[in-house]
Amino acid sequence: MAKGIYGHFHPDEHAFVDRAQEWIENASHHKVKRTDFLDPRQSFIVSTLINRNPDVQIRMDGGFPDAERRRAIIGPDYLDMTSEDMGLRVLSVESGDSKFQTLTHGDYMGAILALGMKRDKVGDIHVSPEGCHFVVAEEAADYLHLHLSQVHRVHVATEILPIDKLIASPVRLEEMTLSVASLRLDGVVSDVFRLSRAKVLVPIGAGKCKVNWKPEENPSVPLKEGDVVSLQGFGRFRVLEVEGTTKKGRMRIKIGKYA
Template identity: 70%
Template sequence: MSTDQIYSHFHPDEHRFVDKAAEWVARAEQHEAKLTDFLDPRQAFILTTLVNRSMDVQLLLNGGHPSAERRRAWVAPDYRVLESEDPGITLLSITSPDEKLEDLDHGDYMGAILSLGIKREKVGDIHVRPDGCHILVASEIADYFRLNLSQVHRVHVMTEVLPLERLQFTEVKLEELQLSVASLRLDGIVSDVYRLSRAKVLVPIKAGRCKVNWKQEEDPSKPLREGDVVSLQGAGRFKVLEIEGVTKKGRTRVKIGKYS
């Protein structure tokens, strides 16, 4: 399959990652293994799609726990035993001996990490608890994290490395909303979820700042389906939990889960 044929399956903004993934596969065909950074679910799908086109390449995804959203991948020749390879994931525990942490959220921890100059792809899932946070990171930068992450949103913290098996997994909390919408169009539901005018949500959607299932979506009229995960840059993300039926007035009842 030519490059143009491969590109036709993906959004133009994804072509750069497609090129990168295709190179990993090509090198694996030449007996070279690659451990990637953390991939989001869309990137993992693209990489899996390309690996499945090769008879001589295999893929192993690992995010540090079975239900991880963000995962690193080994891309390697088919004869290599990937289960015995180091996943390259380290668990960091963030705590504070003196200050309360229950008011800190995912965004606070993410902001503190990015302020250190760390790229997002070096960070896996973040598990926030009332007494602190467990963060999965790429092992090659774990020491840098441990030595430099000392403050989160003006709260002084301690950072230590723990064995992966001590991960305290936290379930994702969703704030449920019941909506009655005229249609399942992306712009209409985004408008209702974030209580913004239709005009205000059209701008970021058309500018490429909205994703559906981790794929950039610029069509405001795209119909959403059960299970879709939608993110709007700067506003957060939500999941379409259930399409419950049509009212007598012809509107559609939808249950939405907003990520906290």
């Protein structure tokens, strides 16, 4: 592919851009590709590249309308995409242990990764007091059903369900209001995660911080309402609102930390 397209993407994304371009080239030659789960940034990249090719189309689905992580089917423009199987299943997780209700999204994700399962095979995770529903790739469902027996020292039982049985849970955000000198990435990240500015500069410079799922190595980049920021090992948050300026010239912002 033309190397000039790389200028639109972060260097860490170039390998994925190459893969996506290969899928698109194959689709233009009548081959259908069903991807693993894509995060919003990857979905954007694939859609952007497909818009450059009128002979190819895409369908994306993550099991429910507001899904963050979605699988894609990429095929020639004449294909009836509605008849294509997206390969989505639900892994239902339950337990009779009272500690089960305290398990978090991170606990479930950690249990999955500890089994050697790739993150790409798992979609959104829906945690509720009654249990947890994972959206998973059908090719990974049996393995997870057989091997997922414990989550953070809590014994669990699993069941594979069709995707129409998914019980989606609303996104839970822990809201907090901050007074910051500016909307610089490093300043906001340090306040949200209660780290010194020096301690956040290192992971940002190492590409371990993402803004809207894109690696961001510039600590001075300004954030805006709606931005989703993640710091590897600490979690992620959304900038909910820029409320205004205080009498001392500082900015009041409302943050939502993902539970």
